[in-house]
Amino acid sequence: MSETPTSLTPTQLGAYFAFTEVGALLRPAVEQQLKEVGGLSYVQFQLLATLGDAPDGHMRMTDLADGVVYSRSGLTYQAQLLEQRGLVTRSPSPDDERSTMVSITDAGRDVLAAVFPGHISTVHGLLFASITDDDAADLARILGTISGHLRANPPRSAARRRAK
Numbered sequence: 251m252s253e254t255p256t257s258l259t260p261t262q263l264g265a266y267f268a269f270t271e272v273g274a275l276l277r278p279a280v281e282q283q284l285k286e287v288g289g290l291s292y293v294q295f296q297l298l299a300t301l302g303d304a305p306d307g308h309m310r311m312t313d314l315a316d317g318v319v320y321s322r323s324g325l326t327y328q329a330q331l332l333e334q335r336g337l338v339t340r341s342p343s344p345d346d347e348r349s350t351m352v353s354i355t356d357a358g359r360d361v362l363a364a365v366f367p368g369h370i371s372t373v374h375g376l377l378f379a380s381i382t383d384d385d386a387a388d389l390a391r392i393l394g395t396i397s398g399h400l401r402a403n404p405p406r407s408a409a410r411r412r413a414k
Contacts, residue, residue: 337355
């Protein structure tokens with residue numbers, strides 16, 4: 251078994267600071283665009299986009315929370331806000347009375363259609379314009395590896411529920 255390091259190497263520390271700085275600079279610009287165009291928070295956008303990609307446009311709330319790594323109670327609140335705007339509907343699951351299904355509506359798809367062009371432009375301009383496609387592939391590979399590692403032992407609010 252390997253020992254837990256007592257410090258980070260200069261390379262690791264530089265990578266960590268660069269990663270957190272990129273997130274801190276990118277997220278507010280993305281959130282501003284989503285709010286201005288669609289009246290959406292970042293989490294609401296994630297929910298709508300995930301539902302928009304889901305088969306038949308619906309998912310169980312638990313699976314949605316697991317996928318976007320958001321607490322179940324927080325997701326319930328965000329889904330309620332989206333439902334009040336007519337962007338999603340919630341209903342009991344036909345397969346499990348304890349589960350709730352959430353579905354994107356036509357109005358929700360319209361908001362996504364309005365938001366996506368500016369979202370893509372913002373993300374491209376701030377994140378990808380200064381790197382090559384090969385760099386982006388390396389970034390995706392590295393972050394995918396880290397994401398897999400983190401999802402192997404996620405915080406309780408992001409852990410997948412066990413099947414009973």
